[in-house]
Structures are given as structure tokens and as C-alpha cells.
Amino acid sequence: MLHNRNDNATFNHFNLELIDPEFGSNLTDLIIELDYLRKKKLSGTTHPTIFFQLKHIFHMLESIGSARIEGNHTTIAEYIETKLNDKKSKDENILEIQNSEDAIAFIEKNISGNEINRLFISELHKIVVKNLNREGSKNPGEYRKNNLIINGSNHKPPDYVKVADYMSELFDFIRTKTPDKYDLLKTAIAHHRFAWIHPYDNGNGRTVRLLTYAMLVKLGFNVNVGRILNPTAVFCNDRMQYYNALSEADSGMRKGMLKWCEYVLGGLKTEIEKIDKLLDYEYLSKNILLPALNSARKRETITNMEEKILQIAINKQEFMSADIEKLFPGKAHTERSRVLNKLKKEKLIITLNDKSRKYVIRFDNNYLLRNIIEILGKNGFIPSNEEM
């Protein structure tokens, strides 16, 4: 549990403004490197259908991480179980994670036509706290109507009567166009300011991490051009480090704010580099997909024949019935169709959405998911403190 350091928490106003890091600082290096990653056209070799399944898995893991940061102890394995069973869960911990997944989907669907403003964030907050008690809100989508403290922090958020003003100042700050080189600093500063205002009675952490996701997508770290972004991983890998970095910035002093920005941008860079590795299909197939298949076969969740077909699927990315012909010597092609249909039913392959009769492996909604996550974990793609 957290140490309670908030007996004498105090409120210190400071102005919301951009900062200029020293030219020779680590932070400036990070800004330059991230800007390069933002503008670099992605030309990964991983098939989009495979990539989007991975993206989906990462978003699920993020949502578990975000809910877990305080108190929600659902393990990855437990959550996957509920996904595979397709059961509507009433468990608050599961609902909380599903809400975060819904909020990510909401951002991706609506961000391009919308501004990040009170209405947009209010929608996010409503989704985040939906149907929750312990981690719910008395006023979903509405600013708090009382004063509060942040567990474990020396900073006392502003009086509730000032919340609306502070928030509109923040939305102006986000909206006001500044030279591109400030975009990432702005994203980090906005994250701290939101948490510092603590506009809602609960769910501020989950909502602010989504605000950061929304800002990054708007800035062009865009999932639709193919980069999975895992902003929650940046903040949820190590909760104490996250809270300490936020505390540094609470002082409102230049030094603390620079440290906070360096923390956020450093985390982002690590995440983006990890994700870029997965876009390299040679890396992905050799280090993740084939070992996951192997592990599934060892546990006998797939048959020998299924393993052989899926190996071909992994090696070719797209495959046709003719590609597996050699596995059925002397058999009529109807036998292949029968097996392929069975694999489709088991959600182990998908037909591509065209008339070419091509298939792609599927692992995002069947028992292979467990093996994929296990292997991703072994390769350092999942925060080490996540319990499997």
C-alpha cells in the first residue's frame, strides 16, 4: 500500500506554461529522437492483419495495467479467461478493464473529427467509471463538487470551485498552436496539470492516461498508420516512479517540470522502439509467433496438423489452400477445405476480406492468445511487475 504522506498536503498555484529545455540536455535529445520517430514513414514488413491483432492485445494489456495501478489485482490470465469465455462479467475489476478498452476505442473512433475539450474528456470519464462502485464516480463526466486529497501526495488539488477555470485554461493550452517542437512537452505538461487539478472525484488517473493517448494520436503517433502506442505502459510499469515524477512537478519549479517531461518522453521512446521491433516481421515471426505456436503444441491445445498449417500461415503471412496441399498427400481438396473451415471456426485463421481466398493466422481471440502473451512477456514486451 502507499505511504500516506498527505497529512499536511498543501495547494501551491503555479502558472501553466511551456518550458524550454537546455539545448545540450537529455530532454532535448529525446525531443529530437521522438520527432524523428513521429515523422518516419512506417514501412514495417508485418502484415496489417497480424499487426492489428497485436495492437489489440497491447491495448488490452494497457487497460489491465491502467486499472492495476491502484488496487485492481486482476491478472492477465484471469482477464483473458473472461475474454475467451465471452461472458458478460459483473466483476468490478473486469468491468474496469473493459471500460478502459472501450475508452481507447472511443478515442480512435472520434479523435480526428473532434477537439480535445471539456465535452470530449467528459465522455472519456463517463466510459471509464461506467457501472463501477469502488472505482466509480458520484458524478460521471462532471467535475467534482468537493475538495479532496491525492493518496500519497503532498500536493492538495485546487478548491473545487476553481476546477472549471483551471480546466478551461488547460484546454486552451492544449488547443493553442505552438511550433511542433513543443508538442511532446505540451503533452507531458498537460498530463501533470490534469492530475494536479484532479477534476473528478475519482478516475483521474485512468482519464489522464487516456488524455495523453488522445493527444499523442492527434500529434501523429497514429495507430492507423501502423504504430501501436502504449502510453499506459509508460506510466504503469512502475507506479512509485510515476507518482514520484508527478510529485517533482508539483513544485511548479522549472527543474521539477523538466524532470517530469524527461520521465514521460523517455518512457515513450522506449515503448515506441519496442513496438517498431514488432513491425519487423522477421523478428516477430522468429521470436514471438513461432515460439508461441510451439508452446501451444507442447500444451496440446492445438493438434499436430494444426501446428503444421499454422507454421505455414506464419511463414507466409497470407496463405491459400494450395499452400497446405503437401500436408494432405493423396487426399481430395475437399479434405483441405474441411480442415480450413474447422480452423476458421476455432478462430485460428481468418479469411481476408477479398475474393482471393487467402487466409491469415489469428491469435487474438483463442487459446493461442495465452501463448502469445507468455512469449511477449519473456521477450520484455510486458512490464515486469505484471503478474501473469
Ligand SMILES: Nc1ncnc2c1ncn2[C@@H]1O[C@H](COP(=O)(O)OP(=O)(O)OP(=O)(O)O)[C@@H](O)[C@H]1O
Ligand atoms: N503527486 C501527484 N501530483 C499529481 N497527480 C498525482 C500525484 N500522485 C498521483 N497523482 C495522480 O492521481 C491519480 C490517482 O487519482 P484517482 O484515484 O482519481 O484516479 P484513478 O483512475 O481512480 O486511480 P488510478 O490512477 O490508480 O487508476 C494517479 O494515477 C496519478 O495520475
Ligand SMILES: [Mg+2]
Ligand atoms: Mg481511484
